[in-house]
Amino acid sequence: xxNLGSLERAIMEVLWDxxxxxxxxxxxxxxxxxxxxxxxxxxxxxxxxxxxxxxLVRRKAERKAFRYSASRSRDExxxxxxxxxxxxxxxxxxxxSCFARSVDLDDALRLLEELARRTGGHSHVAGxxxxxxxxx
Numbered sequence: 001x002x003n004l005g006s007l008e009r010a011i012m013e014v015l016w017d018x019x020x021x022x023x024x025x026x027x028x029x030x031x032x033x034x035x036x037x038x039x040x041x042x043x044x045x046x047x048x049x050x051x052x053x054x055x056l057v058r059r060k061a062e063r064k065a066f067r068y069s070a071s072r073s074r075d076e077x078x079x080x081x082x083x084x085x086x087x088x089x090x091x092x093x094x095x096x097s098c099f100a101r102s103v104d105l106d107d108a109l110r111l112l113e114e115l116a117r118r119t120g121g122h123s124h125v126a127g128x129x130x131x132x133x134x135x136x
Contacts, residue, residue: 007039007047012056016074021060021067024048 014030015022022030024045032038048068051057056077059066072080089095100108 005047007043008051008056011044011047011051012070012074012077015057015068015070018069021058021069023062023065023067025065027068 010031011027014027018026024041027048028039028041028044031044048057048059048066052059052068056071057068058071059068070077086092086095100111103111
């Protein structure tokens, strides 16, 4: 989630962890529970509005306030960030290769399982621009 600021990220974490939409005062209480320096209500409200404008949270009116909830799950958000980073490369093959070499073995095996499911168990499905890996 490196494209979010630290307070945005903290608010998103509170919203992702909540089973229901929250008022700003509820988000504030969660953020201030372990804080050395408490945040102001207006600060949290401003950042929540910024997240709503970015489409990361939804808000629903309740009396004179709004309830906020994440517009997508934590997993969906992280996936979108990863895909956004990948899209920034004009040549994805080296990026994907580097990523594959960098993840730990358990993650690599999970990824292989998901890719096998996606491709119907085929070991290789050539797509546009596919270049076979170097041998050896």
